[in-house]
Amino acid sequence: MVIQTDVLVIGGGATGAGTARDLALRGLDVTLVDRGGLAAGTSSRSHGLCHSGARYAESDRHGAEECLRERRILGDIAGACVRDTGGLFVELEGDDPDYFDTKRDACEEIGIPTTELTGEEARERVPDLSPAVRRALEVPDGVVYPSRLVAANAADAQDHGARVLTHAPVEDMHLEDGQIAAVDLGGDVAERVEPQFVVNAAGAWAxxxxxxxxxxxxxxxxxxxxxxxxYDGLEPVLNRCRDPDDGDIVLPHTDEVVLGTTSVDVDDPDEYDTAEWELERVREECAEMLPPVADAEQLRTWWGVRPLYAPDEATRQSRGISRGFFLLEHDGDGVANMASIVGGKLTTYRAMAEATADLVSDRLGVEEPCRTAERTLPGADDPDQLDAYVAEFDGSGPADADVVSLERTY
Structure with missing residues (x-):
């Protein structure tokens, strides 16, 4: 069977599912495909921080403003896909106080709400916080549960006519007259898709x-x-108030916390070495902020692969600079009906999807506006329904495995 569709979106992570949702809401016939279950690549293997923008306030004002805007939108539309925890940037003895002051001032200029706390006030918020904490900056960080977020976006796309095909790897593309005329799928689907336009949202595999x-x-x-x-009882996200480095974030869940992370370039997003030192370093560094995690029971570990755009990375001199997203058209490569969306952050997935859907709509002559910033995700106020969507799309992953309950029959 041949599937004829307006838009084929390749990649079922947050950006791909968000793009499929946006396009479907504009009335386009959309087909979303992923080689595995949804969110299986990067999205469900992230640490799950919902950025307030404070992490990048002093290094990338535009990126910080974008994070703040999208953080607020997620708070409005995503319900139980996110958790409004708040966050603390903590300065320890030995940390550069000028860095703290610069971050605070930058947040204020951007409009990121902040409250400066003494070390004693911070320990009232988090009793187990290290006695070495001199002061802290309270910011509106949060936690996102990526498998729920991705599945809810896919469910809304499907409710508006989109096909969502999991375990459907792209095996071949056929070009005619400078356009993609057909795409062959394999796996559980084994169909041919004939699209008018193709969106490459495959992340690290783009x-x-x-x-x-x-x-x-x-x-x-x-x-x-x-x-x-x-570890039970942590409420705010903890961020080390220094230049971003290994082991500088602790995210609260229910009766556990997620410690992260490292940053190591790899050649292959599917096959790469991992190192014991990364596990040890992350735990040691996070314990500088929250000492009990040094000896806490280890529940699970996972590695994720960031989808960084190489030309952007080549110009970078600091890990603290916000990584933006890039929307690439391929006319210059001789492919007139394909665009790739790469880079970005989980927090800004919706903005990435909106930019992509705007481009596709322009190319296909569609004038409907984006509605994803105002429309609440389906199931947002019903965790059981969200988890049912995760099960439907085989979208579970390690980032929120303790939160998303799939032990039921759907």
Missing amino acids: GRVAAMAGADVAMQPNRGVMVSVA
Whole structure:
């Protein structure tokens, strides 16, 4: 059977599912495909921070403003896909006080709400916080549960006519007259898709997908490790108030916390070495902020691969600079009906999807506006329904495995 569709979206992570939702809400016939279950690549293997923008306030004002805007939108539309925890940037003895002051001032200029706390006030918020904490900056960080977020976006797309095909890897592309005329799927689907336009939202694998059409997208995959340990009662996200480095974030869940992360470039997003030192370093560094995690029971570990755009990374001199997103058209590669969306952050997935859907709509002559910033995600106020969506799309992952309950029959 041949599937004829307006838009084929390749990649079922947050950006791909968000793009499919946006386009479907504009009335386009959309087909979303992923080689595995939804969110299986990067989204469900992240640490799950919902950025307030404070992390990048002093290094990238535009990126910080974008995070703040999208953080607020997620708070309005995503319900139980996110948790409004708040966050603390903590300065320890020995940390550069000028860095704290610069971050605070930058947040104030941008409009990120902040409250400066003494070390004693911070320990009233988090009793187990290190006695070495001199002061802290309270910011509106949060936690996102990526498998729920991705599945809810896919469910809304499906409710508006989109096809959502999991375990459907792209095996080949056929070009005619400078356009992708057909795409062959394998796996559980084994169908041919004939699209008017193709969106490459394959994250760290975007280069491989683009190459099937003879296009060039230079990616630099970058691995990071997360360690989940038993710890009950942490409310705010903890961020070390220093230049971003290994082991500088602790995210609260229910009766555990997620410690992260490292940053190591890899050649292959599917096959890469991992190192014991990463696990040890993350735990040691996070314990500088929250000492009980040094000896807490380890519950699970996972590595995720960041979908970094190589030309952007080549200009970077600091890990603290916000990584933006890039929307690439491929006319110059001889492919007139494909665009790739790469880079970015989980927090800004909706903005990435909106930019992509705007481009596609322009190319296909569709004038409907974006509605994703105002429309609440389906199931947002019903965790059981959200988890049912996760099960439907085989979208579970380690980032929120302690929160998302799939032990039921749907």
